[in-house]
Amino acid sequence: MNTRTCSICEMGQLILYTEKITVVHLGQQGQIESQYSMCDYCNSEQVGADEARFNKLAMNAFKKQVFKTV
Numbered sequence: 001m002n003t004r005t006c007s008i009c010e011m012g013q014l015i016l017y018t019e020k021i022t023v024v025h026l027g028q029q030g031q032i033e034s035q036y037s038m039c040d041y042c043n044s045e046q047v048g049a050d051e052a053r054f055n056k057l058a059m060n061a062f063k064k065q066v067f068k069t070v
């Protein structure tokens with residue numbers, strides 16, 4: 001895993017976290033994995049381009065799943 005320096009405090013390293021979040025699409029509830037980074041120095045939560053992309057793909061996969069069951 002590559003380390004990234006926090007762009008807010010420029011002191012800490014950003015650590016990647018994954019959490020399950022509940023999402024709703026067309027009235028169907030589901031859980032997807034969501035990624036975000038947190039700085040180990042200033043504790044700022046940040047979503048970079050990679051995490052945003054991962055989250056979007058997870059959401060798209062969930063929507064596809066809902067589409068099949070409706």
Ligand SMILES: [Zn+2]
Pocket residue numbers: 006007008009010011012039040041042043044
């Ligand atoms: Zn920081």
